[in-house]
Amino acid sequence: MAMNRDIFTEEHDLFREQVRRFVDKEVAPKIPGWNASGSCDRDVWLRMGAEGFLGANAPAEYGGAGADFLYDAIVVEELARARAHALMMSLHSGVCLPYLTSFGTEEQKRRYVPGAIRGEILLGIAMTEPATGSDLAAVQTTARRDGDHYVVNGSKMFISHGQAGDLFIVVAKTDPTAKPAHRGISLILVEADSPGFVRGRKLDKLGLRGQDTSEIFFEDCRVPVANLLGGEEGRGFMMLMEKLQQERLVIAVGSIASSRRSLEDTVQYTLERRAFGKRIAEFQNTQFKLAELATEVEIGQAFVDKLLAAHVRGEKIVTEVSMAKWWTTELQKRLSGQCLQLHGGYGFMMEYPIASDYADAAVQSIYAGSNEVMKVIIARRLGLEGRPRADEAREG
Numbered sequence: 001m002a003m004n005r006d007i008f009t010e011e012h013d014l015f016r017e018q019v020r021r022f023v024d025k026e027v028a029p030k031i032p033g034w035n036a037s038g039s040c041d042r043d044v045w046l047r048m049g050a051e052g053f054l055g056a057n058a059p060a061e062y063g064g065a066g067a068d069f070l071y072d073a074i075v076v077e078e079l080a081r082a083r084a085h086a087l088m089m090s091l092h093s094g095v096c097l098p099y100l101t102s103f104g105t106e107e108q109k110r111r112y113v114p115g116a117i118r119g120e121i122l123l124g125i126a127m128t129e130p131a132t133g134s135d136l137a138a139v140q141t142t143a144r145r146d147g148d149h150y151v152v153n154g155s156k157m158f159i160s161h162g163q164a165g166d167l168f169i170v171v172a173k174t175d176p177t178a179k180p181a182h183r184g185i186s187l188i189l190v191e192a193d194s195p196g197f198v199r200g201r202k203l204d205k206l207g208l209r210g211q212d213t214s215e216i217f218f219e220d221c222r223v224p225v226a227n228l229l230g231g232e233e234g235r236g237f238m239m240l241m242e243k244l245q246q247e248r249l250v251i252a253v254g255s256i257a258s259s260r261r262s263l264e265d266t267v268q269y270t271l272e273r274r275a276f277g278k279r280i281a282e283f284q285n286t287q288f289k290l291a292e293l294a295t296e297v298e299i300g301q302a303f304v305d306k307l308l309a310a311h312v313r314g315e316k317i318v319t320e321v322s323m324a325k326w327w328t329t330e331l332q333k334r335l336s337g338q339c340l341q342l343h344g345g346y347g348f349m350m351e352y353p354i355a356s357d358y359a360d361a362a363v364q365s366i367y368a369g370s371n372e373v374m375k376v377i378i379a380r381r382l383g384l385e386g387r388p389r390a391d392e393a394r395e396g
């Protein structure tokens, strides 16, 4: 019953059909196994790569399809629709890959981008530390120059793909004394088999059970100087700020797709379940609740589509993307809770997907910049706190 989404062409629709067929056949049957084991197998990444689902938006000269970002968004939506959170393509292709294609030196691009697009090099980004997440300028990890190497030391926390990842974009201070602090930040490409790269615990999480989130340690980890992203020190913070727009948009895209799926399943459930001699769907409370949620999903979709189109045109929409990130993720949390309620006791049972939808939604307002940080950005752009400042938080 969704509205026609006019941002997509016929080619986009054909691509979506192709992705959906693949996800239904190759991905969906594996999800319960991934959720039980807490990780997803590499084979499916390679299959995704072979199908052209990992580098649609990447330049053709490095193995991508050179297509617009809407193709990546379609893959994000279809994986969210299938609840394939274990297969974090949004992180690999939507968040990490653009750092390499936008800022990488020619050698870095040739070395890593084709493998990442084929699914052979699984990407992660290591920003957060045990003592700092929102306040990125306060990271303690250092990268000290020693001849033609950097020696990296520090701990990272909550890193997606921490166990399975092959290459990490690591936020580290090449100049810990810089003032303001963000000017001392660089991004270093660290291969997981580098000496001194240590994978820590795989963390036990409330939701996103199939996806690996881990600690990472750098213990005198030696990385060639050629792995400094972009080849110039002190530009890391600027690169992060530039790429956070797409990261947050990706979250909003996935959030609306997940909400839509929860809603559709709940409509179906209430049509089947009976109480007091009638279907749950016949109670006015059910109808009003679902009508309200369906309305909000369409409002969110319209906003996200507008932002997708603007992003494809290359517009700077940091404020609007921050609005979409907080609003869509709060909607997802609220919607999954209300849909769970309409499932009654079965909603609390893991055999009904709404239970995991509820748990999976919880993190959406926390990562990729917490929703409070999104509101700080918006408030600042409203002029409520003086000029926008680049030296604080994960703000963009």
Ligand SMILES: Cc1cc2nc3c(=O)[nH]c(=O)nc-3n(C[C@H](O)[C@H](O)[C@H](O)COP(=O)(O)OP(=O)(O)OC[C@H]3O[C@@H](n4cnc5c(N)ncnc54)[C@H](O)[C@@H]3O)c2cc1C
Pocket (backbone or CB within 6 Å): 124, 125, 126, 127, 128, 131, 132, 133, 134, 135, 157, 158, 159, 160, 161, 205, 208, 213, 363, 366, 367, 368, 369, 370, 371, 372, 373, 376, 393, 394
């Ligand atoms: C499942 C999962 C996967 C993740 N994957 C990655 C990853 O791949 N790479 C990575 O680097 N990180 C990752 N993270 C980390 C995530 O980005 C951080 O948890 C997030 O940025 C918040 O940082 P924090 O946890 O240190 O919270 P804190 O910074 O300690 O903030 C705690 C709370 O304080 C409040 N707060 C903070 N700052 C402000 C402010 N300025 N104004 C008002 N309130 C504020 C907010 O409510 C916030 O939620 C992941 C986290 C999870 C849970």
